[in-house]
Amino acid sequence: MTDYRDVNRANWDERAPAHAASGGYALDRFRADPEHLSDIVRFDLPLLGDVAGLDGVHLQCHIGTDTISLARLGARMTGLDFSPASLTEARRLASETGSDVEFVEADLYAAVDVLGAGRFDLVFTGIGALCWLPDIRGWARVVSGLLRPGGRLFMRESHPVLWSLDERRDGLAIEFPYFETAEPLVWDEPGTYVETDAEFTQNVTHEWNHGLGEIVTALLEAGMELTGLVEHTSVPYEALPGKMEDAGRGEWRLEDRPERLPHTYTLQAVKRR
Ligand SMILES: C[S@@+](CC[C@H](N)C(=O)[O-])C[C@H]1O[C@@H](n2cnc3c(N)ncnc32)[C@H](O)[C@@H]1O
Secondary structure (H helix, E strand, O other): OOOHHHHHHHHHHHHHHHHHHOOOOOHHHHHHOOOOOOHHHHHHHHHHOOOOOOEEEEEOOOOOHHHHHHHHOOOEEEEEEOOHHHHHHHHHHHHHOOOOOEEEEOOHHHHHHHHOOOOEEEEEEEOOOHHHOOOHHHHHHHHHHHEEEEEEEEEEEEOHHHHOEOOOOOOOOEOOOOOOOOOOEEEEOOOOOOOOOOOOOOOEEEEOOOOHHHHHHHHHHOOEEEEEEEEEOOEOOOOOOOOEEEEEOOEEEEOOOHHHOOOEEEEEEEEOO
């Protein structure tokens, strides 16, 4: 039987160089301006607060733009991802920009074994991370396992309601699971979420949704206390093509009555002492 990790890793490995070359990730801006931050981290700033001096880990860091942004804010950052091609891009950008960030190749569920338990003050993740994981309770145990008592999870993620919509249907049609399912949703899609001329052959992905209640409950069961949950009317990619307008600063929202849809959420939780 094909392991979901092999299928998904092949998809990400093929897309990583195209993402690094695309204007969407704006690597040139990181190289040109030592104070440049990714749009994602810039959006987070009001809720994120001061991270200077924290030991931070970015789970599913991809090509490292958010990880390096957090390092630029003064955190001592480690990035973890299972895609070697993504980490090649991340390490190259760190070296080109003189960023002191360690990038580690590992599966998410092996993160505590690979990085060590209770090592971090901050776990940062999100924006297209949870959908690759079949078991949200296992993910929450990893988050809690990596944190010191009093350490914090900060994540902004696409909303599970957004991920349950079928973009091909008129209006807003819930078509796909909102709750976690045993079986993945299997997609076969040739493109990616940034503009690129690259052509891809590794197009199959296995993905899962997780309801907001499932995510919060998994964190509570793993020894975390919820400290913040804010839902947003924008998302940092064109999640529903043809139905969204550019909201500026890398954000997109529904063109028609965006207040109908929670596009993303920021969840914060602290590990109980
Ligand atoms: C959309 S990116 C999220 C990062 C960030 N929001 C960004 O846009 O750069 C998703 C990342 O999750 C990684 N990933 C998927 N499944 C994983 C797993 N089981 N373990 C570790 N990383 C995984 C992929 O390699 C990819 O780099």
